[in-house]
Amino acid sequence: MTQTTRYASVLPKIGAERSKLISEAKIKTLSESKNLVEVAAQLRDSEYQEQISRLTAPITGRKLERAFQETLIETYLKLIKYSPEQAVRYLDLYLQRFEVENVKTLIRTTNAKLSPEQ
Numbered sequence: 001m002t003q004t005t006r007y008a009s010v011l012p013k014i015g016a017e018r019s020k021l022i023s024e025a026k027i028k029t030l031s032e033s034k035n036l037v038e039v040a041a042q043l044r045d046s047e048y049q050e051q052i053s054r055l056t057a058p059i060t061g062r063k064l065e066r067a068f069q070e071t072l073i074e075t076y077l078k079l080i081k082y083s084p085e086q087a088v089r090y091l092d093l094y095l096q097r098f099e100v101e102n103v104k105t106l107i108r109t110t111n112a113k114l115s116p117e118q
Contacts, residue, residue: 006084006086007083007084007087009082009084010079010082010083010084010087013078013079013082014079017075017078017079020046020047021047022046022047026042026046029042030042030043036059036060036061036064037059039059039064040052040055040059040064047071048067048068048071050071051066051067051068051070051071052064052067054067055067069098069102072098073095073098076091076094076095079091080092080095
């Protein structure tokens, strides 16, 4: 089986997910936002809309970051579902790395005696 054949089922899905990335123009607009509420409002028409719609006031950087991470994880899980076994192993390792980074952040937060929101 050729590489192209092996990945034929996942390539269109990768393309579809890639098309959902925020454009450079949108990133420029977001960077000009006056506050996080404005950032969240501008992202409501993006791939992040589901997670952002669940955010409660006050909107914080941490809450937005969590919404971005949840969307990223959901995207990886979609890709894993349609990927061949060899790619699944790689994507699983990448997700484990992501999880390790989150655990490290929790440990640092605990050691610094910060609140979860900080």
